[in-house]
Amino acid sequence: NAGVTQTPKFQVLKTGQSMTLQCAQDMNHEYMSWYRQDPGMGLRLIHYSVGAGITDQGEVPNGYNVSRSTTEDFPLRLLSAAPSQTSVYFCASSWKRTFNYGYTFGSGTRLTVV
């Protein structure tokens, strides 16, 4: 089991560029989410999905899009990168029906927008 796999691990973008952060899990988890982590801010929810074909916004969705065409994959798209999107991005997944077991996180993507 690979768990939750995120790619790339590091990325530098220029302002205005777009890119997709990939997230895949092999645990058949129904629930997947994207967080960003900034110093002093904690982890903040960007978007989440409770199953294939279903997505919803979290606390800080502006500038990001997601889709969930399969149970395994949950990519995060940055539409037009801005320096304010410089952050560490984590993808996480869990069983929907046993939410009390918490999330499994990917190893993160460190994004710098210049």
Place this chain on the structure above:
Amino acid sequence: RKEVEQDPGPFNVPEGATVAFNCTYSNSASQSFFWYRQDCRKEPKLLMSVYSSGNEDGRFTAQLNRASQYISLLIRDSKLSDSATYLCVAQTGFQKLVFGTGTRLLVSP
């Protein structure tokens, strides 16, 4: 006011010491609570869930006080390997986990 608040620390303790962290949450509708551990430049990893009756996992004990809306984590016999940031988490609603900013622990020889 942040929904989940923690003392950022750092807490500097010698090996073998007992250390306790507290965390407060503002949303009384929060249903489930967790402690996560995050090592430097790594992803958060679930340390333990927190139950109303209190629960223990080896050297770690978690307590929940719903009336006062705080959660605690006690670490006994601290090890060097316990050095990390500890994140307090409250679940509010089906899909929403709210993370505190973390408490940093440094255990020294």
